């Protein structure tokens with residue numbers, strides 16, 4: 001197998017080295033399962049050859065971008081080949097006059113935005129992992145971020161894709177036009193497919209004009225429920241800020257500790273941003289400020305100073321790593337980490353998660369893209385303590401039950417992978433067989449990222465190793 005793969009991509013781009021296999025056996029989730037080999041193609045042609053080879057021998061292939069997924073979607077649960085697509089990182093074309101760019105899958109989100117800036121355009125999804133995550137991974141996970149409220153998620157920016165199918169065929173889906181009604185929208189089917197249907201080797205993405213001006217605001221609240229109410233009220237007025245984010249006390253204290261951010265340590269903080277032409281969003285900022293005050297906010301800071309705006313957003317995008325520093329001997333378990341509910345139920349969602357934390361004597365931080373109804377949960381636990389770990393698992397079940405009760409969804413942006421599969425199956429019961437049928441058409445030998453989504457194991461805690469010593473303890 002090694003010889004055949006080396007003949008396709010060259011010796012230096014195939015590795016079965018133990019360290020590589022270990023590193024490529026995990027992503028930003030809790031799971032670990034090493035591949036047999038890591039292969040780094042540089043072109044669609046090489047991807048085609050690798051897939052033909054793997055399909056003929058029924059070897060599992062797991063496409064991989066930067067490995068920042070949080071639900072184990074890039075973890076090779078059945079071993080086989082990890083296809084590292086980061087060498088395919090060319091921006092092939094920027095066409096501002098047609099409002100699109102054409103890129104390879106390994107292009108990093110922030111790098112794409114740096115290249116688009118001189119044209120006066122940007123690629124709107126703004127994941128907090130944008131410094132490293134790739135376009136391929138973003139499409140396969142349907143990533144979104146702080147600006148999805150106004151500009152949509154990755155799915156809304158995908159116009160066309162080139163995809164290598166499991167049998168090695170290269171197909172083109174969608175088009176380079178802003179609208180398209182030519183039959184099945186298969187490029188949309190690829191969005192959120194988590195590497196199970198094909199390997200994306202090129203994407204035509206819709207880009208948007210950079211807003212002329214921006215203003216960012218911050219407000220703090222003594223009570224979390226006041227912040228929840230404020231968010232629902234802002235959304236209900238019909239104002240569409242370009243971002244509306246929530247951070248609770250754990251998130252605030254974490255960034256204070258990690259960055260020395262100096263934020264007031266209250267129960268909740270809201271960050272918001274409006275963009276466009278100041279003359280037109282000026283009255284929206286005023287309206288938002290009034291709602292915040294009515295709901296009990298104080299210490300409201302509003303700024304259009306570029307440095308200050310940068311500082312405010314840095315605070316928000318640092319929460320994920322910062323929570324790991326909140327308390328000694330506690331790790332941040334990536335579980336139920338992007339639950340999403342209709343915005344009008346946001347307060348109930350946040351309150352409910354905090355009640356679940358109290359009932360189970362656990363520490364759970366909550367923050368996220370509240371204007372989209374998305375809440376990140378940071379379970380800060382010591383998995384070596386059997387009792388604490390059992391309470392964590394129970395709390396995760398309860399969080400997902402709450403989300404279903406509120407009419408929400410299992411994952412707002414990180415995807416299903418392994419760790420959310422049991423809950424996804426409950427949510428999508430009526431569609432599982434249909435999805436398995438689709439998978440069979442695209443990948444009859446089940447080589448592409450097998451045992452994920454609807455086919456993931458029921459007990460994911462034992463199906464892979466966990467990166468923390470939970471299994472050993474058991």
Ligand SMILES: Cc1cc2nc3c(=O)[nH]c(=O)nc-3n(C[C@H](O)[C@H](O)[C@H](O)COP(=O)(O)OP(=O)(O)OC[C@H]3O[C@@H](n4cnc5c(N)ncnc54)[C@H](O)[C@@H]3O)c2cc1C
Pocket residue numbers: 027028062063064065066067068069070073074085105126127128129132133134135136137138139140141142143144145146193194195196198199200201320321413414415449
């Ligand atoms: C600190 C931190 C902050 C984050 N913040 C956000 C956020 O704000 N919003 C958000 O949406 N997500 C966020 N994430 C999650 C993650 O960054 C996104 O899901 C991202 O889109 C994953 O991209 P990646 O390149 O790392 O993909 P990977 O993790 O490598 O892969 C993700 C999935 O895509 C598949 N895949 C990768 N490339 C291809 C390809 N070319 N063809 C087919 N399938 C492919 C993989 O098989 C896998 O199933 C965050 C993660 C971290 C660690």
